[in-house]
Amino acid sequence: MNKELETWSEQIYNVHLPRWEELPDMDLYKDQVITLIEKYVGTLMTAEEKILTPSMINNYVKWKMIPAPNRKKQYNRVHFAYLIAITILKQVMTIKEVKEGILFQAKVVGTHKAYNFFCDEQEKALRIIMSTINASNKSTSFDKNIDENDIALKMATIAFAAKLIASKKVKLQEDSIRGEV
Structure with missing residues (x-):
C-alpha cells in the first residue's frame, strides 16, 4: 500500500473532535473562532480553500443556522459546536439540509x-472507513478484500x-415538523 495513504489514513483514524466540555467556555472574537475551528477540523479537510471565513460565519448567522454572537462580536461554546458540525x-x-438536520437534532x-x-x-464513521485502507486495523474492516486501486471508487459510492x-x-424530518407526514 502507498505509504502516504497509509500514514494519512492512520492520522484520520485517530481524529478526535472536541466534545462540548472541551470547547472554549468563554466568549471569543471571530478571528479566534476561525483559528480554533481550523485547528479542530483541519485534518479532515482536503480542499485547498479556507475551511471557514468571516463571511461564512456572517451568512450562517443571517440564515439562522447559528445564533447571533453575543454583543455582536463574541462567540461561545454553542457557536463552536454549530460551526464544527456545519x-x-x-x-x-446542502446548506439547507445541514440547517434542517442540525436544528432538528x-x-x-x-x-x-x-x-x-x-x-x-463522525469519529466512528471515520474509523470504519479508514480501517478499510489502514493495514494495521484491517481486522475491523467492513471490506477486507478491497484492492488499493478501487478505494476511490468504493468510497465515492459509499459516500453517495x-x-x-x-x-x-x-x-x-422537515415534513414531520410541518405536519405533512
Missing part, C-alpha cells in the same frame, strides 16, 4: 447532547449512498 456536514449535504435532544452525539458518530439516505431522512 463545516463537516456541508462537505456532503438540537430540538430533539438539546444542543449539548446533539453535538456530542455528532462527534461520536450515505448522502442519499441522510438527505431523505432530513426531508422526512
Whole structure:
C-alpha cells in the first residue's frame, strides 16, 4: 500500500473532535473562532480553500443556522459546536439540509447532547472507513478484500449512498415538523 495513504489514513483514524466540555467556555472574537475551528477540523479537510471565513460565519448567522454572537462580536461554546458540525456536514449535504438536520437534532435532544452525539458518530464513521485502507486495523474492516486501486471508487459510492439516505431522512424530518407526514 502507498505509504502516504497509509500514514494519512492512520492520522484520520485517530481524529478526535472536541466534545462540548472541551470547547472554549468563554466568549471569543471571530478571528479566534476561525483559528480554533481550523485547528479542530483541519485534518479532515482536503480542499485547498479556507475551511471557514468571516463571511461564512456572517451568512450562517443571517440564515439562522447559528445564533447571533453575543454583543455582536463574541462567540461561545454553542457557536463552536454549530460551526464544527456545519463545516463537516456541508462537505456532503446542502446548506439547507445541514440547517434542517442540525436544528432538528438540537430540538430533539438539546444542543449539548446533539453535538456530542455528532462527534461520536463522525469519529466512528471515520474509523470504519479508514480501517478499510489502514493495514494495521484491517481486522475491523467492513471490506477486507478491497484492492488499493478501487478505494476511490468504493468510497465515492459509499459516500453517495450515505448522502442519499441522510438527505431523505432530513426531508422526512422537515415534513414531520410541518405536519405533512
